[in-house]
Amino acid sequence: MEIGHRYAASAIRRRDVLTGGAAIGLGSLMAMGRSAPARSAAAPTLVNSIRSLSNPYHATWNQGGQAFAKSVGADYVVLVTEGSSQKGIADIRAILAKTGGNMVLNLDANDSADTRPIVEACQEAKAHVLTQWSKSADLHPWDHDPYYVAHISYDNLKYGEGTGNALIAAMGGKGGIVALGGQIANSTSIERKQGLDKALAAHPDVHLLDFQAADWQSIKAHDTVSAWLTRFGSDITGIWCANDDMAIGTLEALRAEGLVGKIPVCGIDGIKTAVDAIRAGELVTTVSWDPFWQGAMGLSIPYHARMGTFDPTKEPRDHREFYSTGIVVDKTNADAFYKNNIETEPKVDFNDLWGRASGQIRQG
Amino acid sequence: MPSHSVFPRGTPSVRADGVLRRKLGGRLQPLVPVVVLLALCIMITAANPRFLTWLNLVRIAASAAVPLVLSLGLTVVVLLGSIDLSIEGTMAIGSIVLSLLVANDVTSFRLGWLALPITLAATALVGAGNGLVHVWFRIPSFMVTLGTWFIGLGIAAVVLGGGTVRILDPQIRGLALARFLGLPWLIWVAVGALILAWVIQNYTRLGRHMYAVGGDENLAALSGIRIRRVKVAAFALAGAFYGLASVLEVAQLGQANAVSGEGRLFATVTAVVVGGTSLTGGVGGPLNSLVGVLIVVVLANGMILIGVSPYLQATIQGMMIIVAMAIGMDRRRTGIVK
Numbered sequence: 001m002e003i004g005h006r007y008a009a010s011a012i013r014r015r016d017v018l019t020g021g022a023a024i025g026l027g028s029l030m031a032m033g034r035s036a037p038a039r040s041a042a043a044p045t046l047v048n049s050i051r052s053l054s055n056p057y058h059a060t061w062n063q064g065g066q067a068f069a070k071s072v073g074a075d076y077v078v079l080v081t082e083g084s085s086q087k088g089i090a091d092i093r094a095i096l097a098k099t100g101g102n103m104v105l106n107l108d109a110n111d112s113a114d115t116r117p118i119v120e121a122c123q124e125a126k127a128h129v130l131t132q133w134s135k136s137a138d139l140h141p142w143d144h145d146p147y148y149v150a151h152i153s154y155d156n157l158k159y160g161e162g163t164g165n166a167l168i169a170a171m172g173g174k175g176g177i178v179a180l181g182g183q184i185a186n187s188t189s190i191e192r193k194q195g196l197d198k199a200l201a202a203h204p205d206v207h208l209l210d211f212q213a214a215d216w217q218s219i220k221a222h223d224t225v226s227a228w229l230t231r232f233g234s235d236i237t238g239i240w241c242a243n244d245d246m247a248i249g250t251l252e253a254l255r256a257e258g259l260v261g262k263i264p265v266c267g268i269d270g271i272k273t274a275v276d277a278i279r280a281g282e283l284v285t286t287v288s289w290d291p292f293w294q295g296a297m298g299l300s301i302p303y304h305a306r307m308g309t310f311d312p313t314k315e316p317r318d319h320r321e322f323y324s325t326g327i328v329v330d331k332t333n334a335d336a337f338y339k340n341n342i343e344t345e346p347k348v349d350f351n352d353l354w355g356r357a358s359g360q361i362r363q364g
Numbered sequence: 365m366p367s368h369s370v371f372p373r374g375t376p377s378v379r380a381d382g383v384l385r386r387k388l389g390g391r392l393q394p395l396v397p398v399v400v401l402l403a404l405c406i407m408i409t410a411a412n413p414r415f416l417t418w419l420n421l422v423r424i425a426a427s428a429a430v431p432l433v434l435s436l437g438l439t440v441v442v443l444l445g446s447i448d449l450s451i452e453g454t455m456a457i458g459s460i461v462l463s464l465l466v467a468n469d470v471t472s473f474r475l476g477w478l479a480l481p482i483t484l485a486a487t488a489l490v491g492a493g494n495g496l497v498h499v500w501f502r503i504p505s506f507m508v509t510l511g512t513w514f515i516g517l518g519i520a521a522v523v524l525g526g527g528t529v530r531i532l533d534p535q536i537r538g539l540a541l542a543r544f545l546g547l548p549w550l551i552w553v554a555v556g557a558l559i560l561a562w563v564i565q566n567y568t569r570l571g572r573h574m575y576a577v578g579g580d581e582n583l584a585a586l587s588g589i590r591i592r593r594v595k596v597a598a599f600a601l602a603g604a605f606y607g608l609a610s611v612l613e614v615a616q617l618g619q620a621n622a623v624s625g626e627g628r629l630f631a632t633v634t635a636v637v638v639g640g641t642s643l644t645g646g647v648g649g650p651l652n653s654l655v656g657v658l659i660v661v662v663l664a665n666g667m668i669l670i671g672v673s674p675y676l677q678a679t680i681q682g683m684m685i686i687v688a689m690a691i692g693m694d695r696r697r698t699g700i701v702k
């Protein structure tokens with residue numbers, strides 16, 4: 001029964017995504033042309049610009065955007081870069097022209113260098129914009145008042161250290177760790193690894209046996225862990241992964257050797273299969289960025305700035321460039337997290353604009 | 365066409381080429397990838413003797429299973445002188461068809477093993493589609509399969525809504541987790557696929573026709589071979605192999621999503637070419653691909669065993685490709701190298 005129910009729920013989500021997919025396929029502007037005439041001349045169009053809809057993370061982000069748009073009765077458009085900065089920038093310029101600047105943009109830029117031309121284009125068109133994750137280091141919301149409302153990121157170092165500490169605790173405070181990162185030059189991966197290094201520095205009885213780049217991919221993690229088992233054997237007492245996909249690959253490599261559950265493993269990102277693994281007692285911890293919140297609040301904050309709920313120029317800097325709060329998931333809250341965030345659509349108070357702001361982003 | 369007819373006889377470069385050809389040419393040339401593989405194994409064992417333990421060899425074989433089956437598929441196409449870039453898209457289709465039909469956490473289908481032939485049929489159909497568009501509309505296989513790659517990813521993304529399916533079917537998972545004679549089943553499946561590919565390539569009319577088409581398409585046409593039919597069949601066969609590979613990968617990872625095949629295309633092309641199958645067609649075969657896959661997988665395993673810095677690994681992989689090509693490529697049939 002439960003499965004049937006969930007299938008129905010996912011079928012609905014699938015249809016939503018299909019609409020998004022059609023928008024990509026036909027060109028998002030055509031899709032907009034098809035949509036009903038604007039319900040209210042004043043309501044700005046809400047635009048999410050993300051990488052693609054083919055990964056669970058951004059698919060959930062898109063659901064958040066849809067939910068917020070529905071709550072305020074505004075038109076909603078999702079643009080996907082598919083990994084192309086050029087396409088990302090061109091699509092945004094096109095929709096700025098189409099809406100005459102009467103829009104709100106929530107941007108997860110394909111590349112940090114893209115943020116400056118996009119923010120400048122929004123400012124010129126008098127559209128409000130919020131950026132997430134990456135931006136040029138010298139680009140600041142307060143230099144583009146009032147249209148560049150805010151930038152949100154997550155403290156990768158803090159959460160890399162947090163999962164490292166949880167892993168070390170599960171290891172009993174001693175032993176050897178092997179660690180898997182994303183692409184070798186990826187800044188997110190580097191910062192999370194620095195967090196692990198910090199956790200290791202605080203625990204002299206735990207040492208790092210090896211660090212490898214598995215490019216965020218589960219299959220590469222799988223093969224790397226297999227080779228590690230040959231090289232280090234039982235010296236491995238904990239495996240730290242910079243994301244959940246690699247943690248899943250790690251768990252499966254351990255399962256093939258009958259070691260799953262015997263060696264603690266941790267991940268980051270909060271994907272469904274990782275939460276399942278925590279509930280099954282195989283994974284120690286993960287951190288959810290709550291992409292539903294990112295997709296919804298990334299629109300809600302600039303929307304409220306545009307509607308005059310608050311004046312961005314009067315907000316403190318830790319509301320203009322801030323770290324949001326991730327949700328740490330471990331065995332104490334995995335069941336509740338699964339029920340509230342995965343099984344059902346998460347409940348987010350769209351008016352709680354600064355509830356998750358946890359400090360100004362470090363510069364440099 | 366032999367290379368010396370292009371240049372005047374006696375120029376130094378041609379003479380050097382001639383010496384190289386005499387030394388490596390004839391029956392020894394195909395053995396070069398094997399020599400590269402053995403040299404790699406010896407060097408890695410010298411640095412870390414654990415490389416040669418039974419446990420590690422089983423781990424290498426398990427890591428090589430999916431790349432091997434993919435390479436067998438790609439080899440069929442490359443032998444024609446065509447290329448197939450649709451590997452990752454076809455794998456995406458294969459893994460969602462399989463994962464949604466066996467016990468999983470999204471749909472209520474519970475087809476078990478019956479899902480296997482359906483998956484292979486679906487991916488063979490994708491391959492046949494590649495072949496049909498390629499021969500009917502006379503579009504280069506490079507472009508057709510590039511398109512299919514993204515179509516496959518797109519379909520998988522739409523069907524799954526960007527989500528991930530978890531496999532709950534114990535029999536499918538058993539391919540990776542259960543063992544027969546000490547080896548995980550997926551290794552036996554990959555070996556079976558290798559034997560099948562070898563038999564098709566060497567002992568069936570279709571297989572021999574593929575070599576003929578890849579060797580010289582005009583000549584093959586003049587001898588009455590139905591080129592179009594051979595090509596469509598080859599692409600369909602390749603698709604079926606990719607489907608089988610996606611089954612093995614799903615079994616290994618216990619989950620499927622649109623990006624299940626991510627990163628597989630480059631590794632597969634590398635393995636096929638390093639194994640000595642010529643991109644111009646007509647030369648090579650399944651056994652070459654086996655050696656090529658082993659070179660790639662052994663190198664990846666060995667670099668971790670030796671403790672090569674992750675900063676250097678990509679560089680070493682690149683150097684290995686060039687070295688293997690430099691000494692192993694069969695230049696006898698290549699007039700001009702572009």
